[in-house]
Amino acid sequence: MSSPRRRPDVAIVGAGLVGLVMAERLTALVPGVQVLVVESSGRLGGLCASQWNDHLGVNVHPRGTHVLATSSRRVWAYLTAHTRVIPYRHRVFASYQGELIPLPLGLEAVEAVYGGGLDPDQARRLVETDTAPYRGRVPLTVEDVALAKVGPRLYEAFVHGHVSKQWGVDPSKLDPEVFTSRFGLTFTRDNQYHPGSRYQGLPAGGWGAMLHRLADRPGIRIELGRQATADDPPEYTRACVVTSPIDQWFGFDQGVLERRSLAVEWRRTEVREAPRAATVTYPDPSVPYYRTHAPALLPGGGATVTSSKSLVGYERHGPGEYQTDFVLRSPANKVLADAYRRHAKHLAAGGLLFAGRGATFYDDMGTSIAAALTCATALSRRLRHA
Template sequence: MVPVRRPDVVIVGAGLFGLVAADRLTALLPGAWVMVLESTDRLGGLCASTTCPHTGVTYNPYGTHTLATSNPRVWRYVAGRTRMISHQRRTYADVGGELVPLPLGLEAIRLCYGDASLTSEKARVLVERDAAPHHTGRAPASAEEAALAAVGPRLYEMFVRGHITKQWGTSPDRLAPGVFSDRFGIRFTPTAGHRTAARWQGIPAGGWGDFFGRLVDNRDITVLRRHAASVRDLPPYTHACIVTTSIDAWFDHDLGTLARGRICVDWRLTDRHTAPATATTTYPGPDVPYYRTHTPEHLPGQPANPTEKVLVGYEHHGDGPNAIDFVLRTPDNAALADAYRTHGRNADGFVFAGRGTTFHDDMGTTIAAALALAAGLAKTIERSPAWP
């Protein structure tokens, strides 16, 4: 009887991390067979893309995704598999109908303080004076403390509090400082856009879905539509299993359950004259129920839309058709996540990686980590007596 061949590596989750790791492993180990288990019908996880049948616009159901990186290895990897369109992500805050570029800069300060003539020097003096009472001499204990110490109460109330509260579903005083410091900031010059220090920024010409489709167009990669919540759900494999799904669920919540929030993006065809004028707009004010909109028609590379309807995604906290569960960045969660990562390192033959073990990584960081893991795992497999 001919033995049935086992996959060399099983990857749980066909998200960005899992698919990049699968592609790279098959490139480093010619002849290796990688099986990817995915419970949904979309490739790419939160970075998946599809096409609107009414407008022809390509969009990300879970929100807009732009690759921004200074890592040449990451950029070469992606650009070597799909044509990239240069695009610097820009976000605007809608404050009372006025669009203010983000991150917080001179434009936001001028609006907040009601003085369109403020110079950079005067703006700095005003903000630092307002923030000074919040410099406690110790590290901030919450996102609210970090924000007040950085931008003062006026900018905090106008741009930060509402955004964080609507996104995370809880008050900034209950969240870790990184919720503010990793996503916000302050500058005293005109805003030039997000991630301006990144050497490369762009999106695939055919959308991220096209990129993921190219990765799995590989006879050595098999994607199975199969749910895998624990070890008992895995097929037999030869060398290793990479788990990119939630690490606490994988271990049946043995150490406890990570507290999570949920956001979703509701996509609707909106009349052109009421649709947002920018690709990504935030709404920090309490009078708007959502905190962000996505209008992919404004992104480069999109076909002309001759209709009077514009596809708009309205992002808000809570349930919806494109729900995203995320781990709340709280001190208790950070400690529990570290405990699970330690627990995971003791699981023989398993590697826990990707979004399942972190709070949030951007696309560049995720791709770099997947490439590094694949390189290290390939070397380990090559040294195994069971290879090839």
């Protein structure tokens, strides 16, 4: 007769990047700890799950392109300890009148709107003339801060359509951080997308392969297809870490955080019609999609098997098979999210913790790994000394 299975010390809700990094760290830092990871879907990896497409010979992240860009030595050391990293400095372009303009906005964008042949000083003066009427005000929305930073012409060419198509709402309804976290303006050429990040790269074999290795560790048990809430929590004896949406966990008892969705549709596209860069955004409202992803153009992504077809992901606002939901960055949502976080904070002493995108608006890969490492380190101390 087999002995009953030991109840886990820690339960983690969500088998995405944050949940699996935390699970791996806890079992490494606390000898003998047992961690249960429950995941509502039928797969590991969350938003950065990936898979190999045998037919076209490319490594695909179905929900889009995920590049690590960080200045944290700790995050980089963790990643390189668990996978071979392909050095790669990501570049993102905006399609404007048939040309690819590097993002964040730089001298190429100014010339596309105002005319070519500008030196940095000339470009700066033109933009400053356009922004002058909007400066000096307290920015309350994306539109406010964008007009003060880049002026109406660059705003209409590159910002308004980009933000509207991504979020499904006019920029005048969104928090300024939507602009400040993703846009900028320099008067140099050929800008990098993450110019201030010291470490940038892609895990060889994709994020999915690395996350499966993290999960395949003694002391970690995975349960897929298991929905967990405050009314139906997973079993644990010491702590429960929730990485799923915070309002959903509490049964929306204080209200529903308004969300928007982006979905990626993957198509075999004629090479001559495929994007010329790995990631391109389309601010033109007449284009039905917001962004494209071409994994074959990423290092380590593989090469197409046929010479005439390439796999391209067309990302648009709305629901779909490969859908990502974002909490809308609106003033009302910020108030409601803070209320949920205050409620969660009162429960931390009892071992209920919140981490990852479940309790925040948006985190990139580096921020997510850093948060997971910090939370796992603090929790491991509590487990060892209790």
